[in-house]
Amino acid sequence: MADGTSTPEPIQRLIEAFHRLPGVGPKSAQRLAYHILRAPEQEARALSDALLDVKRRIRLCSVCMNITEQDPCTYCADERRDHTTICVVEQALDLLAIERSGYRGLYHVLHGVLNPMDGVGPEDIRVRELIVRLQDGVAQEVIMATNPSLEGEATAMLIQRLIGPAGVKVTRLARGLPSGADLEYTDDVTLARALEGRRELV
Amino acid sequence: MADGTSTPEPIQRLIEAFHRLPGVGPKSAQRLAYHILRAPEQEARALSDALLDVKRRIRLCSVCMNITEQDPCTYCADERRDHTTICVVEQALDLLAIERSGYRGLYHVLHGVLNPMDGVGPEDIRVRELIVRLQDGVAQEVIMATNPSLEGEATAMLIQRLIGPAGVKVTRLARGLPSGADLEYTDDVTLARALEGRRELV
Numbered sequence: 346m347a348d349g350t351s352t353p354e355p356i357q358r359l360i361e362a363f364h365r366l367p368g369v370g371p372k373s374a375q376r377l378a379y380h381i382l383r384a385p386e387q388e389a390r391a392l393s394d395a396l397l398d399v400k401r402r403i404r405l406c407s408v409c410m411n412i413t414e415q416d417p418c419t420y421c422a423d424e425r426r427d428h429t430t431i432c433v434v435e436q437a438l439d440l441l442a443i444e445r446s447g448y449r450g451l452y453h454v455l456h457g458v459l460n461p462m463d464g465v466g467p468e469d470i471r472v473r474e475l476i477v478r479l480q481d482g483v484a485q486e487v488i489m490a491t492n493p494s495l496e497g498e499a500t501a502m503l504i505q506r507l508i509g510p511a512g513v514k515v516t517r518l519a520r521g522l523p524s525g526a527d528l529e530y531t532d533d534v535t536l537a538r539a540l541e542g543r544r545e546l547v
Numbered sequence: 548m549a550d551g552t553s554t555p556e557p558i559q560r561l562i563e564a565f566h567r568l569p570g571v572g573p574k575s576a577q578r579l580a581y582h583i584l585r586a587p588e589q590e591a592r593a594l595s596d597a598l599l600d601v602k603r604r605i606r607l608c609s610v611c612m613n614i615t616e617q618d619p620c621t622y623c624a625d626e627r628r629d630h631t632t633i634c635v636v637e638q639a640l641d642l643l644a645i646e647r648s649g650y651r652g653l654y655h656v657l658h659g660v661l662n663p664m665d666g667v668g669p670e671d672i673r674v675r676e677l678i679v680r681l682q683d684g685v686a687q688e689v690i691m692a693t694n695p696s697l698e699g700e701a702t703a704m705l706i707q708r709l710i711g712p713a714g715v716k717v718t719r720l721a722r723g724l725p726s727g728a729d730l731e732y733t734d735d736v737t738l739a740r741a742l743e744g745r746r747e748l749v
Contacts, residue, residue, distance in 0.1 A: 351646065353616040355604045359597040365590060367582050372732075373570065379640050380569050381601055382614055383658075389598045392564040396595040398557045399580070400588050412584055414555040438581050444553065456585075530574075 356382070408478065410454040410471045412437045420452055427451070429485040433475065433504065435492060438529045443490055446536035450488075453478070458496040459503060467503060475504065479511050486514045488543055493522045505546040516543040558584070610680065612656040612673045614639045622654055629653070631687040635677065635706065637694060640731045645692055648738035652690075655680070660698040661705060669705060677706065681713050688716045690745055695724045707748040718745040 352360075356378055363374035381389050405411070406418035409431075413419070420426065420440075430450030434440050440452050457470040467473075478484070487508060491497035505515040519542025522531060531539075554562075558580055565576035583591050607613070608620035611633075615621070622628065632652030636642050642654050659672040669675075681689070689710060693699035707717040721744025724733060733741075 351621050352643070353605055353614065355597065355600045355616065356614070359594075359601045362590075362594040362597040365594075366579055368575065368578070375640065376570070377568055378601070379638070381598060382605060382639070386602050388564075388567060389602045392561075392567075393595040393598040395557065395561040395564040396583060396591045396598075399561045399583055400591045402557045403555060403584060412555065412558070414557060419553050436581070437584070438577065441554070 405454075409452050410456060410474055411440060411452055412454075425449075428483055430488065431475075431478075431484050431486070432488040432490050434490050435497065435500075435528075439490065439492075442529055442531060442536060443540075446533050446540060448540055451484075453487075455491070455500065458491055458494075458500040460496050467507075470500070472504060472507065476508060476511075479508055479513055484513055486516060488540070489515060489517045489546070490528070492528045493518075493526065501546070509546075515546045517546055518543055607656075611654050612658060612676055613642060613654055614656075627651075630685055632690065633677075633680075633686050633688070634690040634692050636692045637699065637702075637730070641692065641694075644731055644733065644738060645742075648735050648742055650742055653686075655689075657693070657702065660693055660696075660702040662698050669709075672702070674706060674709065678710060678713075681710055681715055686715055688718060690742075691717060691719045691748070692730070694730045695720075695728065703748070711748075717748045719748055720745055 359378040359381065360371075360374045363369050363377045364371055369377070402414055403412050404414075404416060406413045406416055406421055408417045408421040411418050411420060415422070427450040431453050432443055432448060432450055433453045433455060434443060435455055435458050437454055440454060443452070453471070453475050455470040455472065455475075457465055459465060459467065459470070475487075479487070487504070489501035489504060491500045501517055509515060518539040522528070522535065522539050528536075561580040561583065562573075562576045565571050565579045566573055571579070604616055605614050606616075606618060608615045608618055608623055610619045610623040613620050613622060617624070629652040633655050634642075634645055634650060634652055635655045635657060636645060637657055637660050639656055642656060645654070655673070655677045657672040657674065657677075659667055661667060661669065661672070677689075680686070689706070691703035691706060693702045703719055711717060720741040724730070724737065724741050730738075
């Protein structure tokens with residue numbers, strides 16, 4: 346930008362930090378930075394502290410790999426939940442979507458999907474942790490709730506192949522989901538239907 | 548949100564802090580928070596530090612009220628600039644827009660406009676500082692570059708009335724600007740035209 350030299354360095358640096366966030370363009374980043382300048386100090390401090398706190402206090406649950414403050418997480422520690430069913434999702438935000446649809450079993454968060462084009466293989470996502478977890482024989486069913494995309498389907502197929510021999514039933518969310526949709530933004534009713542219509546992978 | 552109880556508190560707090568930013572809705576705030584969770588620690592730290600730094604190191608220039616790290620700011624301290632002309636803008640972002648159009652005089656940042664509906668009077672914006680500043684007799688012309696809105700026009704008229712007796716020429720950006728536009732987003736050429744066509748307030 347032509348004004349780069351005359352914008353004070355701390356502001357420039359804040360603009361760049363905002364610009365690094367997903368969906369925040371250069372103009373939005375500038376607006377956000379100037380908003381912080383005008384905002385009360387405590388607003389800037391609240392955001393600053395929250396950023397550090399999240400990195401400091403949040404870890405992965407050693408059971409389901411969901412993000413959590415305590416280990417095991419509140420889902421895994423909840424005795425009222427159905428511990429015989431594990432719903433496998435790509436990312437933590439998908440877990441929240443499934444939860445909103447009324448599901449009350451357990452989860453497993455993969456933190457990614459297979460994507461050979463980007464060089465993401467089975468060892469790059471949390472598949473091994475799922476297999477280890479199934480060895481206690483508690484889980485009777487694994488619901489594959491990866492996105493209805495090419496990568497999501499491939500991931501579901503791989504996991505079905507890997508855990509099938511363990512004698513656990515592997516099901517897939519019904520394809521009531523429109524192809525190419527993003528699970529995170531799907532409405533609760535559609536998700537509930539998809540859960541109901543889940544079918545065994547054969 | 549239905550998932551409010553099971554989202555770890557530090558994440559909830561980060562979502563709320565993002566949501567407080569202008570133009571960031573609840574869904575975007577959630578996305579940003581989960582992005583931070585996945586991002587390298589140094590990215591979170593860079594944003595966190597930049598936020599505090601801006602509040603710590605940025606102040607108002609005692610001459611022109613622009614935001615700055617040193618006092619006086621780089622514009623006021625620059626001897627190559629035309630010190631006989633002062634361009635009055637509503638906010639610091641407008642100054643950057645004017646600068647991009649090629650203007651090389653001095654500035655005065657009001658940090659607001661008159662808005663009787665919201666209870667913003669002349670004492671709430673930096674008008675007094677402008678009047679004090681004109682007393683040294685250096686400035687020959689004051690260009691009113693407030694937005695072409697109702698409030699911007701009213702502010703220009705008030706300032707013209709207040710500083711007219713000092714014998715300084717007061718001009719206004721030509722109304723080449725489409726009514727209701729936002730100065731910050733106006734393209735450089737239109738802004739340059741508006742500067743050229745400025746006329747004396749009578």
